[in-house]
Amino acid sequence: MPSYTPPTKDMQFVLHEVLKVSEHPVPGYDELEPDFTAAVLDEAGKIAAGVLAPLNPVGDVQGCKLENGIVRTPEGFKAAFDQVRNGGWTALDCDPEYGGQGLPYVLSTAVGEMFSASNMAFNMYQGLTHGAYNAIHAHGSDAQKTMYLPKMVSCEWGGTMNLTEPHCGTDLGLIRTKAVPNGDDSYKITGQKIWISAGEHDMCDNIIHLVLAKLPDAPEGVKGISLFIVPKFMVNEDGSLGERNSLSCGGLEEKMGIHGNATCVMNYDGATGFLVGEPHKGMRAMFTMMNEARLGVGLQGYAQGAVAYENALAFARDRLQGRDVTGVKAPEKPADPIIVHPDVRRNLMDQKSFVEGARAFTFWGASLIDASHRGGDEEAEQLISLLTPVIKGFLTDKGFETTVLAQQTLGGSGFTREWGLEQFVRDARITMIYEGTNGIQSLDLVGRKLAQNGGKAIMAFFDLTKSYIKDNAGEDAEFDKDFLDPLKAASKDLQAAGMYFMAQGMKNPNNALSGSYDFMHLFGHVCLGLMWARMAKAAKASLDAGASDRDFYETKIATGRYYMARQLPLTATHLARITAGGDTVMALDAANF
């Protein structure tokens, strides 16, 4: 069985030495002193390693079962869910007005990485509830908030998001689910929704479904979509549970991974629902929380990479095959551990340098969300809005790739169930698809975010990178050569791509859109390059200050050097593809493929 070791030390490094969170003027960040965050992360780590990780293969093998309309979660899930909920973990960053602890999102992101790495399918039950909580919190009426939020904060009640229908997912303008006014404040909801994660299960007393549907007078397309609360059990004025609503789980999806999470077909047969926010403004409500939800999926992607890497590393240190070509390393053993071989290292360094870079990038993103939500910082809001599709698309593509690399480290053992690596691969795969496929992320990035407010956000990002390079150059020739020069080159490629899109965007949109996916990756590499420069700088500062754990900081710098030398050159290929334009992409008639 695979193991899980909470990366508390690395998280502390990112929070306090790179982001220096407690020095930020964001409301609530003054609480985030190193001792406090260490205590929180240690406790979360114990649950992740001791409770959730052992249940991960159980959930995979047993899966969920639909019996007489009831979905049974795998053995041990309910007890673990109770433990997580009773420990207050589901309330971490929720509003104290509804029972939350009001802690910054950046801290709950760190906890989220641990929970997601140790058991992604399990953690989704809480994650979906949190998403629904966010939507109601942002757009619900006071009465709705009072009625639903406290129980959702504690996860006594679950929450779901119902968007997709059999004939439409990405193009939500096509949805057919209907909402007909009942004459009071309620609506009759009728339709079928598919791929509803945690749509039905046995771990909560009630499930609060958020459902996109169309009112009778709705305009065509996405401008005619409204959002409804549709509880599994009606809730009485006093908060007690009333009648069962007319909705049911019509089936469970058989899928490649995340077997421990119930992916439901949900049938609404004239179910009673309540409008959230204004009529026809449901998409807006959905979009409000998209930055956070998509960052959460990017996190899932690299978190699977992180746990996969940990297990690949353990294997590489243990497995004896062949001899170091430069001289025997373990003469007392029949062979050397495979970590001596350059190609095994290349593989491990790819994993390590991605995972640590992704962690820093995600925490930085979470801190931008805090700055926006808590601090009302509009520039932060625009920046995270720009970066969100990169975090989601790039980190899940690379996170999945990392699980595949880790699986490869184990050779044949990686393909067997026993070692658990193949589950990480199968679970990570969904992150590239849900919450908007990565193709959609790239379209959002190039088609919407780049041009928003006259390109203000991307210009701000360029400025930020340029200033960083300028402010940090000239102090240390080695740092300049190993980190700033590659970052400058990669950033130039990103700017060149941006210029190409600007020049082509209006003339021939296909030229821009054909390069959107490469742009998302180019952008991702620049972001990770920036994070690695910042991390190396922070590590150097600690070394200069005489930090005792020199191995940790030296390793950090060496890992960053690897990323800059081996991964950043990819930006040139992405740029070459982008500037190759759309002609070869669009050349074929659809019939001739």
Added chain:
Amino acid sequence: MPSYTPPTKDMQFVLHEVLKVSEHPVPGYDELEPDFTAAVLDEAGKIAAGVLAPLNPVGDVQGCKLENGIVRTPEGFKAAFDQVRNGGWTALDCDPEYGGQGLPYVLSTAVGEMFSASNMAFNMYQGLTHGAYNAIHAHGSDAQKTMYLPKMVSCEWGGTMNLTEPHCGTDLGLIRTKAVPNGDDSYKITGQKIWISAGEHDMCDNIIHLVLAKLPDAPEGVKGISLFIVPKFMVNEDGSLGERNSLSCGGLEEKMGIHGNATCVMNYDGATGFLVGEPHKGMRAMFTMMNEARLGVGLQGYAQGAVAYENALAFARDRLQGRDVTGVKAPEKPADPIIVHPDVRRNLMDQKSFVEGARAFTFWGASLIDASHRGGDEEAEQLISLLTPVIKGFLTDKGFETTVLAQQTLGGSGFTREWGLEQFVRDARITMIYEGTNGIQSLDLVGRKLAQNGGKAIMAFFDLTKSYIKDNAGEDAEFDKDFLDPLKAASKDLQAAGMYFMAQGMKNPNNALSGSYDFMHLFGHVCLGLMWARMAKAAKASLDAGASDRDFYETKIATGRYYMARQLPLTATHLARITAGGDTVMALDAANF
């Protein structure tokens, strides 16, 4: 359920317009007239599409079951196996002296792609038998050949390869299985072997195991390994079956994919075996057939990509979401088919341009094996020996990647079992691992093949590419620009990498070995670039000659242009990584990862 459409037309194009097989002086190639190969491929295609493809999901869901020592294959497998065997498909390229049809390997490779694409797990039963047939054919005594081969050619008896043991796979010098002489011509074989594909099953009357073991006087390491025939049932002089041998299947591996194929733990408890070839020369016997076996795995990799692409394409033509940004394409429908969107096309073109390039590359490789085995062409032998790790490593990495891309085309549907794409991903994954992991392939390429005979083979490849460019330049400016220029640039990158290795190889082997994986991919792109140039040239010739099916040829050229413009630029990144050297790869102490 996914569909399978045999790519007969494309195969015919490669065989006759690109490779022009029937004009080759290789013995037996005169038979390969277009009408003949078309007839063979049509019949094979019917079995692949009509019999094997429908069993592919059945095999995946049911898997194999071990009951009282007997392995039950999935429903329908035995009947299909009988049909394949009775149709003579297992005997296609086997020696007529033992009941084979004696057809060239290039033709059985084309048939193999169909069988493997439609049902990889199923086709492995025959594939393993064929591998064992090859080993006995090359190294067995006349008596052994007469006793075992006819029944293996017809697949009445199966065959297996027993290399791996629990503590060693790659490093076979560590094996512990013992062979003790019985005093007659037989040996007592004792040991445990794992991951034995088709090690035990119910589709054959007997199974002929080829087992690597050590004689009592064996030298240490790989130089002390001998190869033995260990039949499941002893074979009497008259060819009838005798007693059950002392060997058994001790368990089935639970694994990520190829569930329809039994992956067995095999226990040899003093089983009776017979030496194949000379004592201590077992590794040589294994290596003889490695080119063919590894080409077969490369084929499996791209074949899964091919069937996945076909199904992704069908989905992209059918699924309606969003509108073409340059103008509505299907006004009569609620949305346009997703194939109108540039990023969906980018994804499909990546798949298509890889699959067709890989097919040409593999068929070319198979024709080199024919030239070597049938024609005694030593240069062909050296060239295919050099290209084998590229075919195996590059085509399986990219083949797997292609299944992932295809799965992505389907969005959420790609993650569900129902659509079948996720099975292609899970099945394709093993091809990167078995028959030598792709890391090992890259080590074989850079550590052995490059330097062999003073680098004669790689120089020959460079000459071949240069001559091709020289011979074809100057006739058509567009062809020069779109195909020859990128090929020249990529080929230069490959040469620069080769020079770097030469300069570093002796000085610091870690510098060379740290770049081995990138070199394998760089090489693969150059090979596919060469194939695309050759295909485009052939397509142009047919167009110039007034071929009626202009769409096919124009599509071929456009697809090639895509590959050259969008994939070949990767060679620059691979070169940058290679010349970055081994310092960042090897920097960390194993304890500090």
